Amino acid sequence: MNKNYWTLIAPIIFLTAFYYLSTSIDSYFKLPKIPFNLNLITYLLIIIGMIIVFSVFYLFINFGEGTPIPKQFSSKFATKKLVTNGVFKYSRNPFAIGMLLTLIGFSFYIHSYSMLLLTIIAFAGGYLFIVYIEEPDMGQRFGLEYLKYKEKVPRWII
Secondary structure: OOOOHHHHHHHHHHHHHHHHHHHHHHHHHOOOEOOOOOHHHHHHHHHHHHHHHHHHHHHHHHOOOOOOOOOOOOOOOOOOOOOOOHHHHOOOOHHHHHHHHHHHHHHHHOOEHHHHHHHHHHHHHHHHHHHHHHHHHHHHHHHHHHHHHHHHOOOOOO
């Protein structure tokens, strides 16, 4: 089984880039800070989000024999098997949910409106990618197995 644990660095790079981009935007436009503290909620969002993200990597690497890197970006690292266990029992896109929770948590942690806005934009782009590119590809790659999974498990949690 191919172990691509090195790809675990991808969400960290993504979060770091998001942080620097949003703080640069905040500084350049002299945006006000989010004026309230949600410490417990902030930490819970970040922790729960990262647990979901890393569990997706674990499941893709160990059960899907690939990584969360979509086939459209690199067929070499795409999963070879459909993953339907773990967090995938509750959502077909737990990675997107995990990243959304983490980025919202970081937005409140650094009190950044721009990070919150970038999170919404990234999620909207991710949604379009999932619906129009990833899901049709999954149907082609995994056929009836994916269609049955799609009927049982919602795209998001609800």
